[in-house]
Amino acid sequence: MDIKWKIIHLNEVDSTNEYAKRIAADSPEGTVVVAKRQTAGKGRKGRSWASPEGGLWLSVVFKPPRLDPRFVFVGALAVVDTLVDFGIASGIKWPNDVWAGERKIAGILTEGKGNEYTIMGIGINVNNPIPEELRESATSMFQLLGREVPLEKVLERLLFHLSGWYRVFLERPDLLMAKVREKTFILGRTVRVIRDGRELIGRAMDVLDDGSLLLDAAGQLKRILYGDVSLRLV
Ligand code: ATP
Numbered sequence: 001m002d003i004k005w006k007i008i009h010l011n012e013v014d015s016t017n018e019y020a021k022r023i024a025a026d027s028p029e030g031t032v033v034v035a036k037r038q039t040a041g042k043g044r045k046g047r048s049w050a051s052p053e054g055g056l057w058l059s060v061v062f063k064p065p066r067l068d069p070r071f072v073f074v075g076a077l078a079v080v081d082t083l084v085d086f087g088i089a090s091g092i093k094w095p096n097d098v099w100a101g102e103r104k105i106a107g108i109l110t111e112g113k114g115n116e117y118t119i120m121g122i123g124i125n126v127n128n129p130i131p132e133e134l135r136e137s138a139t140s141m142f143q144l145l146g147r148e149v150p151l152e153k154v155l156e157r158l159l160f161h162l163s164g165w166y167r168v169f170l171e172r173p174d175l176l177m178a179k180v181r182e183k184t185f186i187l188g189r190t191v192r193v194i195r196d197g198r199e200l201i202g203r204a205m206d207v208l209d210d211g212s213l214l215l216d217a218a219g220q221l222k223r224i225l226y227g228d229v230s231l232r233l234v
């Protein structure tokens with residue numbers, strides 16, 4: 001089963017996720033909204049996502065059979081594989097970021113409506129400038145490679161890998177999670193998790209089959225669910 005992509009190109013939009021949500025009910029799976037720039041790009045918890053021209057900002061309408069928190073990993077693995085195609089090694093900062101060389105290069109934001117649809121928003125810093133305040137924490141393909149990369153080539157590789165990992169998600173979620181474990185670079189490291197305003201420090205031990213993170217907090221094993229948690233490397 002290969003997805004038939006239908007790409008909508010926009011110059012400017014508030015957020016491709018918001019646009020995709022507005023059209024999702026009447027759009028087939030595989031509808032892709034790409035914008036040159038977003039005026040209100042967003043991350044999780046309403047955080048803002050810097051989206052100037054030169055980056056790849058897109059959202060895909062998926063219609064998976066059920067809501068599943070592991071769906072975000074389809075996007076994360078597709079980004080990791082896309083970066084490999086351009087010679088960039090990267091890893092997943094559980095649950096929804098992709099980092100290269102200790103800096104954030106991409107983020108994934110999934111938003112669903114019951115069993116109707118799931119929007120997968122993906123932002124990759126490609127040739128766009130990194131805002132001053134994110135210089136310490138963010139990077140781009142341009143910064144890492146020292147040259148511009150054609151956006152349409154990145155898009156083409158990303159869609160290719162998205163359809164591959166989507167199929168794995170549907171047919172062999174165990175294999176998807178095995179790959180997630182391999183690519184999650186925080187395993188073995190000490191992390192700080194903020195959950196409901198409470199802080200938990202521990203060693204990231206594993207990503208479990210349901211997508212949650214296993215944390216060893218002073219000898220106590222805690223299962224951290226993907227949700228409204230923030231995670232920082234210590
Ligand atoms: P966590 O999700 O664990 O809380 P996070 O800080 O990565 O960690 P997110 O909500 O995933 O939080 O991402 C939004 C954050 O990403 C913003 O608060 C900002 O710090 C950062 N950010 C915004 N735009 C970009 C960008 N283009 N590239 C990299 N980082 C960005």
Ligand code: BTN
Nearest residue numbers: 015041042043044058107121123
């Ligand atoms: C995060 O790190 O929290 C996720 C960032 C997701 C950014 C992408 S850019 C395309 C799509 N539209 C948005 O407004 N957000 C996502």
